[in-house]
Amino acid sequence: MFPWNKIDTVLLDMDGTLLDLHFDNHFWLKLVPQTLCQQRQIPQSEAQQLVESAYAKVFGTLEWYCLEYWQQELDLDIMALHHNLVDRIQLRQDSMPFLSALARHSKRRILVTNAHPHSLALKLKHTDLASGLDEMLSSHTTGYPKEHPQFWRHLFNHFSLDPSRCLFIDDSEPILQAAKKAGVGYQLGIKNPDSQKPHKQFADFPAIDDYHHLLVSLEQAQLG
DSSP states (O other), X not given: OOOGGGOOEEEEOSBTTTBOTHHHHHIIIIIHHHHHXXXXXXXXXXXXXXXXXXXXXXXXXXXXXXXXXXXXXXXXXXXXXXXXXXXXOOBOTTHHHHHHHHHHTTOEEEEEEOSOHHHHHHHHHTSSGGGGOSEEEEGGGTTSOTTSHHHHHHHHHHTTOOGGGEEEEESOHHHHHHHXXXXXXXXXXXXXXXXXXXXXXXXXXXXXXXXXXXXXXXXXXXXX
């Protein structure tokens, strides 16, 4: 699928790419509206509409991913709610075998996520993900989300990367597009970010539903 001899670094999104997106979807689309409904004594439909319009207002910006922003905007203890759901934080079953294979083939593994540092720390605490990574970067430390070209400039400089020799894997097509525009050589989509939802379709990028599809080409590249 990819010319592995031309790829030094694999840039990996976290939620939906290495972790099951079910945790985040359940949290933001179910738990938050339910909590608002109870706290404000309003109908469930009104709470749902309230959060959906609040989300839409800042979609694709750094605020959309910022826990402090939502704590203030919704007047909810977002971190406490996160801790109530930690049993739902799960690695994708195919993530660690893939990350281990990348290490065996001397590919640098860098996590690039829009997740807030508090959310990132919680997920690292409750999974083995950190053991499969060489470096990590939250967009909040750059001041720009992955949708913004400045994020990519910061990433390349910070880790001294040649973008043309990077593969970027993400479950969001707009973010894959941003990476391509920034000069990342190769992009790959994830069709099944949430294990509880139907597969997604990608229009402009190759996409897979299981990292084992890549393991074969990795092994063949090594043999070649």
